[in-house]
Amino acid sequence: MVKLLRFLQKPFTYCSSKTNVVLFIIIFPLSVLAQQGGIRIEGRVIDEKAQEPIIGVNIFLVNEKTGTVTDLNGRFTINARSLPTTISVKYIGYKPLQIDVNEYTKPLTISIREDVNVLNEIVVVGYGTQRRKELTGSISTVPKTILEHTTTSFDGILGGAVAGMNVTQNSGQPGASFAIRIRGGNSVHAGNEPLYVIDGFIFYSDNNSTKTGLSKIESELNPLAAINPNDIESIEVLKDVSATAIYGSRGANGVIIVTTKKGKRGSNAINYQYTVGREQVSKQLDLMNATQWAQFQNQYGYNYFDEATIAALGKGYDWQEAMFRTAYTQKHELSINGGDDKTRYLISGSYVYQDGILIHTDFERYNARVNLDRNLSNNVIIGVNVTGGKSIQNGVTAVEENDPTYQGRVTNSLGYALRMPPVVPIYNPDGSYNYINPYEKHNDMTYNGENPNPISDMNNSVGQNINTSLLSNFYAQYSITEGLVAKVSLGANLSNTTQNFFSPSNSLIGLLPRGLGGIGSKRYEAWQSEYTLNYSKTFNRIHFFNVLAGYTTHSTSVRYITAVTAEFSNESLAFNNLYDGNKPDFPVSGGTESWLKSILGRVNYSLWSRYNLTVTLRADESSRFAPKHRWGYFPSVGVSWNVNEESFLKDNQTLNALKLRLTYGSVGNQEIEDNLYASNYVAQKSSENNKSITVYKKSRMGNPNLKWESTVQYNAGADIGLWKDRLIFVSDVYYKKTSDLLYNAPVEASTGFSNQMTNVGNVTNKGVEFTVNATIVESKDFTWTASANIARNINKITDLGSVNHILVGNGLGMLSSNEMILQTGESLNSFYGLIFDGVVQKGEDVSHLPKLSWKDNAPQPGDPKFVDIVADGRIDDKDRIVIGSTQPDFTYGFSTSATYKGADLFITFQGSKGNQVYNRLRRDLETPNGGYNFSAALLNGWTEINPSSRVPRISQDIRFSYLDDRFIEDASYLRLKNITIGYTLPIKINPAESTLKVRLFAAAENLFTITNYMGYDPEVGNGYDLGVYPRAKTFSIGAGLSF
Template identity: 35%
Template sequence: MKRIKLLHFLALAFICISMQAGAQQRTTLSGTVTNDQQEKMPGVTVKLKNTNTGTVTDEQGRYSLPVTASEGTLVFSFLNYATQEVAIGGRSRIDIVLKNEESKLDEVVVVGYGTLQRKDVTGAISSVTAKDLENQPAMTLEQLMQGKASGVQITQTTGAPGGQIEVRIRGASSINAGNEPLYVIDGVPYYNGSQDPDGTSYGTTTPTNALASLNPNDIASVDILKDASATAIYGSRGSNGVVIITTKRGKAGGMRVNYNGYFGVQQVVRKVDVMNASQHAAFLNAWAAANNNPIPFPHPDSLGKGTDWQDEIFRPAVMQNHQVSMSGSMGKSRYYISGNFYDQEGIVINTGMKRYTFRANFDQDISDRLTVSETFAYSKTDSKSVPINGAGKGNVRSAGERALLTSPILSVYDSKGEFNTVPWYGATKFENPVASLQTTYGNLQRDNVTGNITLSYKLLDGLVAKSLVGVNMTNTDNKEYYPRSTTYIGGVLGGLGFLANRRVSNVLNENTLTYSKVISKHKFDVLGGMTTQSEKDFSATNQPTLFPDDRLGINNIDGATGVPMVSSLKTQWSLVSFIGRVNYQYAGKYLLTASIRADGSSKFADGHKWGYFPSVAAGYRLSEEKFIKQLGLFDDLKLRVSYGVTGNQEVGSYQSLPRLVTDASYIVGGQLLSGARLTSLANRDLTWEESKQLDVGLNASFLHSRINVGFDYYKKRTENLLFSIDIPATSGYGSSKALFNTGSLYNRGFEVDLSAALLTHDFKWDLSANFSRNKSVLTSLGESPGTTTLFVGYAPGTKLGQVYLGVFHDQKEIDAYGLQPDAKPGDMKFADTNGDGKFTGDDRLPIGTPMPKYIFGVTNTFSYKGFDLTVFVESSVGRKGDDIDLLNDPTDLTSNKYKKFVNIWTPENAETATVPGPGVSNYSYSTFDIVDRSYFKLRNIRLSYTFPHSLIPFLGSTAVYLSGENLITISDYPGFDPETGSVGYPTTKTVVLGLNIGF
């Protein structure tokens, strides 16, 4: 009976619960969502908090949602709008107004000497935020910028830690003057030229990147100014574009402490497919036979694979990075302080770099009118290096050359376990690569101090005076030693040492007035000011030889008995400038910007020192027109057009003056006296190189800024090119050069930028992409004589060569072709390009494409709850460059070769050969040496997880991440990397595991 009663009770309870649940399920909430402009909002997510129950609003902003709890909470969310939570409170209808958060249109963009909201920008500007740069294994800013901005081509010319990186904004604008952009770091302009002392006179220079001293983790934003409207305010230094870098500063609030660190492993991106020992021995046999010499290797197959020098020289290398930062405010003071340690082993044995940085940024509101801002940064880099480029013409080879050109026939060690010193057949300037790399000493240390202090005083409402004083001081030491026992150049000279020091100091003073005023529908921003900047540069070198012993090396130069090469050099330059700019708006619809800068530079001749660089830009915000608003399509639609003139002063000092050296000796009165002699002609007309640029742009934003598109078309013509021209020997100046203004260069192209929030709910998908196409053409050489690398109508760097058609397999092919009767079987077949029925030197054409036809980058970011996955790919297409190192030369027997030379022409392989024979008698630079350097790279892939605060309540934001760099490279290029080439220092692929903790 009790069991029956219990069953009855449970049944009754179940019925009551079911009735209650049914009543709750029948409760339906509805309403309408609008924004603060009273516009109805479709696509808004409406969810019952802490449940999976949810919906989205329809085209009229309406929603209907069945709920099971009258006391629950609704959550309304939409991209670029503040998320709102509303208690249901038993209601059946809830209408909500969402407030717009700061959108991309309201982002602040840093321009020259000021800031603007993006919607008010009339120039072509690309921006990279701190979020785009974070949690990636890179030492320098340029590496992180690759593929992130349209119109910006960044080429990593070497994989060496801290090595130089080439940046081109809208193509190269000069031939012999600088082509790097101007960098403005916290208001202070820098030109990223090498500040290292020169290496030895035998080609051992190992230039590094001056920006390697800047810690990327300290960067808050990067704004890249590309058109003349944006860059003309920098006048004589704006023709190559301007990169404005803003470092992090403190914000109001309590102290925030952050740690970011990672450990990683690097490997060479890919190995080069070269001959093994038996294959190279067969090649050397064929070469000897073709030249009627005895066969050096009777049984080449017995040698097997031999030594893989790439495996011997390259290694997996570790890297680590640790940063601690503190930021916040105390009263009216705001601060950001950081310390960083970065340590990267090189993938080449006996190389690597360490960097130590410290930064302190302070802002103090002295009163309601006066604000003082201070920036201070110190960095020290310490690198172990080897020569990067093969500048020594075989006397000193780069790491890549040693790994690829050394014959695999040679072994690392001999039978006694000592380094092998027996060269292979045909070897000249021999050295054992492992022995030479391990025993060569190369150490470069740089100390860099930068800082500035800014006073900003509000004179009147809208009128602000600002004064900035900034300094940048660099001290660099370079020490090198090449042992006589293990290096070729050291053996020739009895040991080669090198000591060098270079000190560079740069001082800047800027004084500006800005006035802002709104009168009805008119808005004015006026800027005026004066700046001065000067730089002093001193270097000294000492190159001793004939050391008594290798063991002490550079630490025993007093024991060196050779006559040392000693030199010193001091240069300086100064720049005085006046600037002015007006930004005008009418009704938020019509935009006008006009600027002018007058620069006076000490680098140019008297009467030509001053240059004037004006610009004007107009913008029309079509989205403010009623007929555009009625379409209901655009959040913003802006048409831009600009025109301006910029300059280039990046040439050496004293180029307009006659220069003397004091190494001359004269006989006067029967006595030998020291004297001076002229080494260069004066150019009293030397003046500015000018770039005139037209830009037409369009920006559009859709779907509440979920989709943003930008398009720019530009034409840039550089005139009065600064050309270094050979002086005839009959002038008495030998083979020296002089700088002249002559010729013109033309760049034309277009750029497309896209950003889109494709999915915006729990699973988010953000896409950003950019595409750039640039064509560079030399339009005039002016008074400059023709060369083999400069041709009117072609891009600079295009070379003169033959068109290669293949191999003459036998005499019948030579006779049938008829145009090369002197050729032999195995020789190269060339085209009659001018159609005159004969093959001559006149058939040479400009060949190769030194710059890519287009570049693009695409970033996809996927987010789900605490997980974030970022995939970034980058590509360069259409570049075709030469590959004329010894790997590709069939006439050379001193070095190893690409594996394609296995199929070299020989009498036994005549019918199937694809490569000219080792005895080729007509080898000439041609399309045989041109290779496709296009590539597609998985530049970065990063997976991170941010722990929920409830899991670690005593910490702030905490995340762990796994990041990979350069993991996949797709290219037909046969060398290490299509970016760097097949010699030099290879690039790396890297995987790191990192941790980011906030307190």
């Protein structure tokens, strides 16, 4: 019996924890029968960090033929012939432990620690898992310490977490999305966002998926906000082509694989966490107060105020301060999980409410999840992952900047509040809103003597997004024979979005149309089916093969409708009564459908766990292209060498891991609108013989030759582990070339169209990445770890077809022109403008200065100077050059985590160096123009007694026609992103079994930011700041219960 027991227990060292659960039921009774006589030793094995029992741990008595395994509560009983004796404790994923027992008086409590050996770590890859030791590609795992900290959406915690991944929040609006770039941007018009794979379902995060077509709502919902971050078990970031080629045409921008939590076999747990917090704006802009503004107006030439009046003004009315508030947040999270030898389950739910720091803005989310899997037999496993939620966002209404009505001066209520004169009261003496601004000189801001009040506008306008979503994936897995597994999965992503918009007749947007309202509705459906066959086999103990083959389909359907009307008779019902509008626009409706069919294959081969090879091929057929261009083929090959397995390094006590990697391959990009290869016709109303008729007009110029963007990538990397992985280095160098860029290019006017989607040009990205992870202290009571990463990426346009530059961007009015450019030799998202050359000084010879094309008279002292690039004596559009870019030179992050007994501390920093932002808001606030308020920087304008100022003199005849580099600001920053302090109190409920854990914590987010950027925040998603919703500084406290 003892020999049988030893034989059966031997595989425990090598099999997974799932197998341990099954074998435990067989072996445990046998082990009891095998123990006869001697000294009875009882004990319990727990996880050192989680303090939770572990099932199926192998317990042996050294030098005795006696062994057992722990039961469902982590307990064991074993008989020793005599004392002293030595107990050996082994469990996969944990460090082995030996304990000397010299005397036995009470049950033992044995704590074992996870083995974080970097090369033995199991990593989630496309359509499976692999040991990191066998990987050839560049895959980064987000540290668990980062995943454990609270946030509204999981993409918000990724900034600074992974080398080569740049994360920027598009807006500080609660519930807003993030822009993520992995190893730079590849495309101009097609998507640059990475692909997300959530529990096997392919999820492309298109921020427009929560927009219905109503352009008057500035805010947008983050589609990923529907996933509760507390449900996530792991996040892997696939960066190079060997890792992403399995996703073919959707892998060009990198892949983020999200795996949610599952139940634990042999235990049942309930977890609840409550968090409450307060938020406030991190900084406010320095604007003129009432006294300064009145003095400035006099100097400017309006002469509104005499000295006595000015002396009585004081600071006046602070419209900026009135726009902001102290906001409050709360979050409830509850999960129940557990399982037995056949079934695992997790059920969770969460509720989040978050006020915005701008008045009358907020975000609310309800979320629920069910993860369930069951072993129907030894060969069949079925499972389902379902998450559903509802998000409600009340945001800011906005005028599009290219709307000629407002000529680009003001696009939302925040921007208008910053321009309001501080001598104008916000409220009337009776407490009602004041709608009279005698200093407003623009006709489009005045109606019957009244003007918009931006505070009233914020409180009474509606910019609401409501989204309900369901993401589900069902799978069945059948083990045909040893090593051969077939899997079928069917999934759906269903989303319904409603946008409600209303601006009353006294608002910025509703003033001229006498009230403006609308409703938009959009239904999005994505269906996925996958059929894979996976075969794994080890031959002669040295050759390991893993072969994957599969067929997948992915289809999407979008249906939308919008209705807008103006001139309401009764505004009390707002958007709920569009029929009341006397000037309705024609409703707009439509829909598109697309599909992607794919064949995929991958072969992994490992020799002696030393030499590794990965070969991948995926073929995609996409309906987004014309039939003759629908197929794309995306191969890759990768090799790696575990040098530490060689005989000359195998016994090295310092260098325990050294792996070299090299990969090459191609991936694609098809993330454009559906059916752009075909011309499109839209219905329009017309009249004939005094009768209304419908005519169809060609609205889009199709391109039957449209095809994939393709990205070829090379990657070389090294993974190094020192002193048993106490210090881990990971480095990569890469080169990417994207060809056949999908771009909406200008076409000849004779075609009747302004542009056409086409393939033109190439973009390259090349860079290096470094990551270091260190376990600084590791003892029973105290653990201290740190992680840092830095990445450098160089983005360059190498070809634009028949031209060497294309102007992009559109602004109207005084501060106008195309302000961005695509130019060979420069990066994507480059700014285009003049070079500021200082201020004309008194006595300076102006005869040699170039004349300004927008100004007739000769330069005067205090006027701005610009560099005459073409040396023709005239400053005009020919003197514009590239003056900056949104692309950062470096991105970096640092985090550290420490635990001492029950106390824990976590700190993380995020930073960027070299990226620039066009501070359009500052340009507006520093441009004297009528009766608006301005930046206090104008108070330091050039005068004869202040000749060193770079702010031109204050004068009504100063105008700036083109963007210049004064307003392209360095947006480099270092941000203390999160600091969390907690303490866990273990409370015994039943000394024999259960422990209630209570964790109390306090956290701060965005506590400080070191930057030279002069706007609200340097983190601007598109690099264009015209009053972006500011980020908040957050303080929170909370408590968590686990039992």
